[in-house]
Amino acid sequence: MGAVTVQLPDGATREFEEGTTASQFAESIGPRLAKAAVAATFDGAEVDLDTPLRDGAQVSVITADSEAGRAVLRHSTAHVLAQAVLRLWPGAHFAIGPVIEDGFYYDFELPGGVHFSDDDLERIDAAMREIMAEDQPFVRHEHSIEEGLSIFGDQPFKREIIEAVEAGHEEVDAAAEGAGAAQVSTYWNSPTFTDLCRGPHVPSTSHLGHFALMRVAGAYWRGDEKRQQLQRIYGTAWESEKALAVHLDRLAEAERRDHRRLGAELDLFSFPEEIGSGLPVFHPKGGTVRRLMEDYSRQRHEAAGYEFVYTPHITKAELFETSGHLDWFAEGMFPPMELDGGQEYYLKPMNCPFHILIFKSHQRSYRELPMRLFEFGSVYRYEKSGVVHGLTRVRGMTQDDAHIFCTRDQMAHELHSTLTFVLSLLRDFGLDDFFLELSTRPEEKAVGSVEDWDEATEALRTAATAMDLELVIDEGGGAFYGPKISVQARDAIGRTHQMSTMQLDFQEPQRFGMEYIGADNGRHQPVMIHRALFGSVERFFAILLEHYAGAMPTWLSPEQVRVLAVKDEHAAYAHKVADRLRAVGARVSVDPADEHLKARIRKAKVMKIPYILVVGDDDVHAGTVGVNRRGSNQPERGVELMTFTDTLEDEIAGRRIPESPS
C-alpha cells in the first residue's frame, strides 16, 4: 500500500494510506467534523466524500452549515424530489434541478400533460421522506456522451442538455447539470433512478430531511417564453430543523411586513377593482404620508438647484417617434387613442421628451447650464397582466423625475453631486445601507455609437467609484439610450431594493436636435442626465412601509399623537393638550372615553401611532400627560406637557429615524 500526502486548510500536511476517502479524512480529524461533512474540496474543486484522497492536494471538508454545504444538501434534496415525482408519476420527464438562494427547484413535464396541484406537494413530500428513510446511496458514474444519451433515452430534456454540450453550446449551464465536453456524470440512487449531475452529493439520502416543499409554478423550458412550459416545484432545505424553522420564520416576517397587507391594515391605500389592475388609490392616511414624502423631496430639490415643471399626461405619437420610445418601448405603452380625425395620442410612459421640449422652447445659452428640471410626473406603462404587484409594479405611477441638461465639461461634476444628493436624501428617509450597480450597454437594444456609450459608462463609473460604496457591474442592463447607475438599498430585514437610477443620455439630445450657444458663440449639444431618486413614489412608499414594518418615523406618520381621556370629565383637558400639540404642527387626534381605556390603547397600538397620551385626574391637576411610546409597553406617567411638546417638536423637525425600525 502506498501513501498519499495532503495539505489541510491550516497549511499542515498529513499522510494517509492510499485509498483513504475524504470521509475517512474528516473522521481522522474529528467525529464532529465527520458528522457534519457533506462533501469535500480537493484543490478547490468539490468532490463527494467517498472520493479517495489525491496525493499533494489541498483538502478541506464541506460541512452542512456552510453556504457550500447547504448547496450540496439542496442539490441532493432536489434529486430526491425528482425521484419522488418519478415514483408517483411514472413516465414523467425531468429537466433541471438547480440550487437557488435559500433552496432549490426542479422542473418536470408530467405524462399526458398533467399538472401538479397544491395537494400534490403533500404526496411528493411524503414520498421524499420515504426515499430518505430508505437511505439510498448517491453513486457517481462517468460516461461517454453516447452512453449518456443512451441512459437518458426516455428523458428528452436530459438528452437535450447533453446534446447542447456536444454541439458546443451553453457549456456553463450544462456543466452544472453534469454534462461536459467529453463526458457526462451521473448519480445513481436506485435501480429506478439516475440523474445527470455534476455533484457533489451527500453520501446517501438519509443525510437529508430538513426540507420543505414551498410551491408549484409554471416555468418555461430554458427560460424561453416561446418554448414549452414545465411544472416547477420550489423547495428549501437546511442543515437542521432549527435552521429550517429560522428560514420559515423569516418568510413569515416578510409576510407580516408586506406593504399590501400593511396598506390595508393601516388604511393607507387600495386597488379598487373598478379602476383596474395596477392602479392604486391613496386614502387620507396614505395620502398624508405621500404628501410628506413629496414635500420633503421638493424642499431638498429646490435647495439643490432644481426648477419645477409640469407636463401633460398624453401627447401626440410624434413625440415618442422622435424620442425613439415607439421603436424601443412600444410594448410597454398603452395603445394609442385616435383623436381629431386620425391623430394618435399616447399616454406617456416617461417624462423626458416633455422636459426636452421645455429646454427647446427657446434658444439656450451655456450660461443657463446646468439646467435641472424636476417634476413629480405621472406615467402610465402597460405592464403585462402577470407582473403587476402591489405598489412596486403598477400601471400608473408618479416618478420624482428630473432631467439635467449640461455641457460635457459639467457632466462629471453633475453626476458626482447628483449621486451625493441621492444618498443624502435616502438617508433622511432612514435607508443607509447601500451599494451601487452600473448597468452597461445592452447588446440587443441600444441606440448610438459604441464610443458614446463607452464615454458615458466611464463617466458613471468615475462618479460611482467616488462614493466609496460597493460597486456591482450589471453587464448589458442599461436602457436603450444610455448606461445607468442604480442605488440599491438593503432594508431592515436584509432585502435589497433598486432605488434611485441615474442615466446618462447622449441620444435624446441628438434625436431632438437640442443645442445651446457656447461661450465660443458656436452651437453645441447638451448632455442629458435622467434621474429619479425614489424611482416611483409608489414603489418608494412600499419599500419604506416594509422597511419600517408600518411604523413610519414620527415625521412621516399620518397620525403622530392620539390623546386618550381616562374619563369623560377629562375630555376638555385632552382637547387642550391636542390643541397645544397642533400648535407646533403635530397631527393629533383625541379619543373620547366611549370605550374602555385598554381597548383604546390597543386600537392606537395596532394603528402604530408613535405616541399615545393618556390623561386623567392627576394630569389635569398637574398639567402633565402619560406618555405611551410606540415600541414600548412601559408608559411614562406625569410628563410635563411642555416637555413632551418640546421633545415631539424636536423629533419631527429633526426628521428623526427610530434606532431600530420594527
Added chain:
RNA sequence: GCCUGGGUAGCUCAGUCGGUAGAGCAACGCACUCGUAAUGCGUAGGUCAGGAGUUCGAUUCUCCUCCCAGGCUCCA
C-alpha cells in the same frame, strides 16, 4: 402573456355531494366612566367577483371576462 391556486359581510375565513348562507373582528345602538394592548348585550350588513350556459332550481356544475396571490417571461 403563460402555469398553478384563489375571489363568500368592511377585514380574516367557514360552508353549500345543486334547494339563494355562517363565525370572529370591524361598524352602528344601549349599558359600563374605566390610569396603559380587546367590557357586556343588542342591531344591521351579502345579486356568494361579473356575464352566459346546463337545470324545475346555480353561490355550488360548465364556459367566458375581470381581479388577486405565487412563479415563469418581462422590468424602460
